[in-house]
Amino acid sequence: MQAADLSFHRIFLKTMFMGLKLGVSSRKMSYQERKRVIKLSANIAMAVAGNGMNWSRALIIRHAKHEKNKVLLRSLLGRKRYESITEPGFAPLNFTWQKMIMKRRFRRTNSILRRGAHASNGATARVIARSMAKKRTRTLKSLVPGGESLDDLSLLGETIDYVISLQTQVHLMRLLTEVLSVSNLRQTLPQGLQGTLGLSNSWLPTRILMSGSVDYMGGSPLS
């Protein structure tokens, strides 16, 4: 009943580490390549952890479009899931750009015409406010993955979930970078300096990061 519901964290970390493990082939990977793998792993991890939401699927699809990522994605998600997610069918997600641009233009001109004809002085402020709000809705739609074809209410709901997942992702990645830096330091520093910095005993973030049934593979996953 009171079980610690760290499922989001767990799923995120698991997926991310799996992705990193799968993606980083050798030690000699270039910085670019490595960064791409990390980025992919992090985003896919977030999307997998936020399963069931529109943005999560849209995010995965966005990454699946690049050829380089397909192999990694397929092995990471499992073939079944990958196929089910990337099947082209779901209407809200696969709006073609053409349609959207046309729709947008049509809506904009139409509403401007309509409002311009009837707007009195008192209502102009409202008109302006409305257009401002619309403009910002459009930006928000471009920010949130998969938000283009959503209406306002669900867009807000998606934003809420997306913001929360982003916050969690930032938190987890910050911990991750701290852990990695410490382990990195441990490898590069001589023993004496490590002692002075208090690195010899187990570092707390490592434990906390890895607690909760994530198998810690006994070393930085990238080493």
Add this chain to the structure above:
Amino acid sequence: MRSWSEAKLSFREERKMDLGEKGKFGLEKRTVDSLNCNTTGLTTTEWNQIGSLPCPSASMVDSFGHVIWNQLPSNTHNLSFSNAQATASSSTIGKPVPMNWNPSDSLTKGGMFFSTGMGMLPLSLSQFPCDAGFTERAARFSCFSDVAYPFIVPGSSDATAEAQMQKNEADRIEALKGRSGLIDQSSNSGSPMKEQREKGPNEFSEPEFSDDARDESPNSSKGVFGINKRKRSNQDMESDQGQAAAQLPFEAAKDVTDNKQKEEKNSSTMANVKPLGKNPKESGEAPKEDYIHVRARRGQATNSHSLAERVRREKISERMKFLQDLVPGCSKVTGKAVMLDEIINYVQSLQRQVELFQTRTGSSSVIGFTPEMIHQQLHPPHQGLIQVGMAGVMNPSDAFRRALNVQLASTSGFKDSTQQMTNAWDEDLHNVVQMTYGNNPPLKTQDLNGAPRDGFPL
């Protein structure tokens, strides 16, 4: 209403006092702290607005929150909860209680507090007699133990706890919404919530969001269903369906009574079953099938369209209020456009932060990089790049990219004294946060991606 605002203010002041106290626990003061303060203050206000509870329960929650902060023994807890029994509280209690508990948790660190809080909670949860299934529901939210996670890390900032808390909040609220969405797939499900919401003050009433479809209800129920799914397993949901089915008539009855208490401008009809003499056409309208408990306000059009629109507007405003909660520093912002602006900025900054951390992970994964190099990378160009000898440039994005490139090239293999490491990390995070929040022209993430290369033109 007056008593609410008073309670709100007093609650917020108490919280600020406790914030000062918690400094003794050794909180690291970072910029995020100020954001966190706002957010915790936000949470209470948002609770007060969303919950729309009468004053006694507000004071109850005050005492509840205060009790938690001061870590009094559970006797006081029982006392405060006996107050709750007296109030005609509906399921909205479920929302305020966790929302108030979590911010208090976010203020403290250390397992000591956590264990006390956890110990107190099961007791307190069992005190709520109002709903039979409420205890199970609230307990099943099981987000309370989430707050354990960020607090054991000594070096983490409050933002992490904040993230946790907000995640819990969202899940709780959405789970609440989703529960009613679970019952039937039509928008019938949303009606008890709607009725509660329609009583609250509607801040965002003025400019219409868009002229879009009215039938967002299938969408929303699907959406919240999805959110619900994330946090709970399947068996939970199914048993919850049973729970919620039992809950709905209860909630509906409560809501009716609450309506009668609070809403002064009561209109004629419920668009429910009985057509009253005044507006007979109300009964025959389409909304009767869709929304059970929507009531037209006095003096306003009882057209089906305007009713539906009003409900939709209120849904939107509720979500905006919740977003106000999430985004730090938005307690004073009113109005859709400004709020949207803040949301957009926040999302962009979060995305930028993620990019930065990815870069950091990338470079720290290369053995041979020391944190010093990362430290230099992340010091934005307007800090003056001493090693590289570049004049401090204010951030046009390609200048930043150049800076990154140059730094990377010149400092590969560079080892420095790492005595300043811990300080460097603090400054780093400080700067990251400052940079992401302080940038006016937002950095394009693509530029950050394209940054480091080996042989490159400047």
